[in-house]
Amino acid sequence: MAGVGLTVSTPLQRFADRLLEQAERATSAGPRATFSVAGRGIEVRFASAMLYDALAPAWSALPALIGEAAATIHVVDRDVASDPPAPPWPADAYRPRDELAGVGDERLEVGYQLTTATLMVWDAATRTGVWWTRSAAAVPVWERAMPLRALLRWALRDLGLALVHGAVVGVGAHVDRPAVLLAGAGGSGKTTLALAAQLARWHYVADDYCAVDPATGLVAPVTSFAKATAGTLARLPGLAGLRAPLPPAPDGKVVLAVRPEAGLRLSLLALPRVVSVATPPTPCGGAATMAALAPTSLLQLPGSRPVDRELLAQVVRRVPAVTLPSGPDLGATLSGLRRVLEDR
């Protein structure tokens, strides 16, 4: 005999249901952006043209959506919609890294960015997200360069993809183009190397975050923009022509409009570090690679879970890694890297 199921929803789930309902109403007549990441379709529905203009350009050069979207994100601002429902968590729940202490469950991820007054909710059951900010006019340039980072991470996770902190470039002319993911903390030289590779006509995928499918090794971009410091711009003057029509970020970084490529096969992880004299790449063990890849991927984003660690570990186990001492001559470093990649 079948049992009688009784579902008791929590205050958080009731809040999320109301939020989603309000967000769907707010975006029902607004513009939409669609794109795909490693074959997974994403649809972003906006409450206003102003929000669309602020965020959608970041996905303009990504592969088009084919078929149905696998995840939907509603983007709302309080200029055109009401406030979201009152939160069911206390005022002392707010934490660094946009986290909310003790808020979330198996179905729901929740974050709140205090600096921009932005609520982020992801519902894994319906694969629907809500990004509800105070004002479209106040969306910061770093958000415009890499929009909805936390929500995309939650969405991609549920679609079997890892959002990895790292730069990606590749070589080769055939369809199975090998790519390298440059991983490491800020200042390790990964962005400069990736942008130097872009200028040297390598295939360019990402300078900061990328999506990796651990099952297939496919690596894909999540934004059409890159960011470069003044030092990188001075070192690579050819980048000046790529400047996007956006103001510099508060940290002085300039946004660049690059045209990322999709469909590359991740065949090497490289851990660059800036040295005075470059030496050839040398093999690197799994633990050292994980120690370079995981902290920045897991600690810079809210709502990291064991599944995120598992996805990263799958990538590390699948792909060989090298250390990459990178000297002042970026061309020499890229030549060494190309040799390793072409052997893959």
Next chain:
Amino acid sequence: MLRLTPNRPEVLDEVFDGEAVLVHLGTGRYYALSPAATEVWAALGSGADWAELTAAVEVAGPELADFVHRLVEDQLVTAEGDLPARPAVVAADGPTFDVFTDMQDLLLLDPIHDINLDGSGWPESA
């Protein structure tokens, strides 16, 4: 009786070729464990008491006691019961870890001060 339990899911851990990497989501610190430390970490499993732990690893008592103190201090493990006395001197080849604080430094740059809520229950602009 002392019982030791890895502080999951606050701590994310993965072992590669006999070396564990730990990431503490709360403190922002991450760790690379030596092979001997990885042996201890693996023996802890989802929780172990002191007798089970000492029986499962080849690490000598004083070095094991010192390492367990370090795990507890860094909130990698929670302890129920009294920890063994910490030895004044331990062998240099005992279990150990390298701790990295560069990401913790980033978290400390992002402190949360008092939150004032507006009339709708949401934080006022930071």
